[in-house]
Amino acid sequence: MSSPTGHGPGLPVRMPRPRQPGRHRRPEPVSAPEGAPVLVLAVPGTPSAAGRGIAEEVTSIARSELPGLDARVGFSESADEDTEFPSLRAVLSQVAAEREDAEQRPSAVVVPLLAGPDSAQLRGIRQAVLSSGSGAELTDVLGPHPLLAEGVHVRLSEADLARADRARLFTVATAADGIILATVGGEEAVQAAGITGMLLSARLAVPVLAAALDKAGSVADVAAQLVEAGSQQLALAPCLIGPEVPDGLLAAAAEEAGCATAEPLGAYPGIGKLVLSAYTTKLGIPLRDSQGASAR
Numbered sequence: 001m002s003s004p005t006g007h008g009p010g011l012p013v014r015m016p017r018p019r020q021p022g023r024h025r026r027p028e029p030v031s032a033p034e035g036a037p038v039l040v041l042a043v044p045g046t047p048s049a050a051g052r053g054i055a056e057e058v059t060s061i062a063r064s065e066l067p068g069l070d071a072r073v074g075f076s077e078s079a080d081e082d083t084e085f086p087s088l089r090a091v092l093s094q095v096a097a098e099r100e101d102a103e104q105r106p107s108a109v110v111v112p113l114l115a116g117p118d119s120a121q122l123r124g125i126r127q128a129v130l131s132s133g134s135g136a137e138l139t140d141v142l143g144p145h146p147l148l149a150e151g152v153h154v155r156l157s158e159a160d161l162a163r164a165d166r167a168r169l170f171t172v173a174t175a176a177d178g179i180i181l182a183t184v185g186g187e188e189a190v191q192a193a194g195i196t197g198m199l200l201s202a203r204l205a206v207p208v209l210a211a212a213l214d215k216a217g218s219v220a221d222v223a224a225q226l227v228e229a230g231s232q233q234l235a236l237a238p239c240l241i242g243p244e245v246p247d248g249l250l251a252a253a254a255e256e257a258g259c260a261t262a263e264p265l266g267a268y269p270g271i272g273k274l275v276l277s278a279y280t281t282k283l284g285i286p287l288r289d290s291q292g293a294s295a296r
Contacts, residue, residue, distance in 0.1 A: 038108040041072070042110050045246070052075075056073060061267070062275050095107050108137075109283060114244060115148055126138060156176070162175050163175060174233075176260075177231045184240065193239045197239075213253050238263070
């Protein structure tokens with residue numbers, strides 16, 4: 001029975017939970033649109049189990065950020081008949097065949113697993129896309145981007161070559177006071193890495209200069225510049241994901257510069273987010289971060 005002031009004894013009344021206003025409002029979940037093109041991650045360099053592991057982890061991160069995403073891996077330098085490391089062209093041809101009757105075009109969006117521009121690697125990826133006849137679209141490379149600077153910082157701190165957190169007032173005895181930011185792809189790649197280097201320098205409060213591993217003398221020249229500017233303890237920091245780097249190149253460069261080196265970015269979580277961002281930007285799919293703001 002009810003009283004003049006409300007409900008009397010009996011079953012409790014379930015009241016609707018008020019929605020949180022403003023930036024604290026929980027964002028609506030975002031998932032891949034039905035029939036969305038397949039995300040195909042193009043892995044450069046000589047196919048390897050390590051490179052495949054990185055690529056699979058990166059695509060797993062992308063799927064976790066966008067539920068329902070169909071993400072696959074193709075190797076740009078693999079033979080078409082290779083089943084252990086499926087070639088990019090074969091993967092794209094298979095996707096096109098699966099979606100032959102689909103109205104959604106393109107059938108796939110190809111994202112190069114490259115932190116910066118590399119004309120030789122991109123030429124091979126572009127040729128594979130064209131020769132597949134799939135009509136797939138190709139995105140830009142992943143950098144420069146603040147997430148790359150963040151990832152390089154993490155790898156440096158893991159190697160005890162940088163402070164893990166600039167906000168905390170502690171030092172690392174082995175921390176470098178000059179960073180050689182290593183890339184591959186010649187001068188264009190060095191210029192792009194230089195932008196990431198400026199972001200990294202702001203995080204670490206030490207000088208950072210980019211150098212090309214695939215250009216003779218580039219690392220040694222940059223090391224000399226840093227020493228001349230006052231740096232005494234250098235570190236080599238790869239602005240690279242890993243599969244695009246020939247075996248032994250990083251170690252040889254570190255020996256040439258006479259310094260320690262951090263690990264490549266690998267499957268750092270930010271790489272998966274950048275891959276997904278490249279895909280969604282190409283398609284115009286809005287993503288939202290944990291504060292509900294657009295992540296693009």
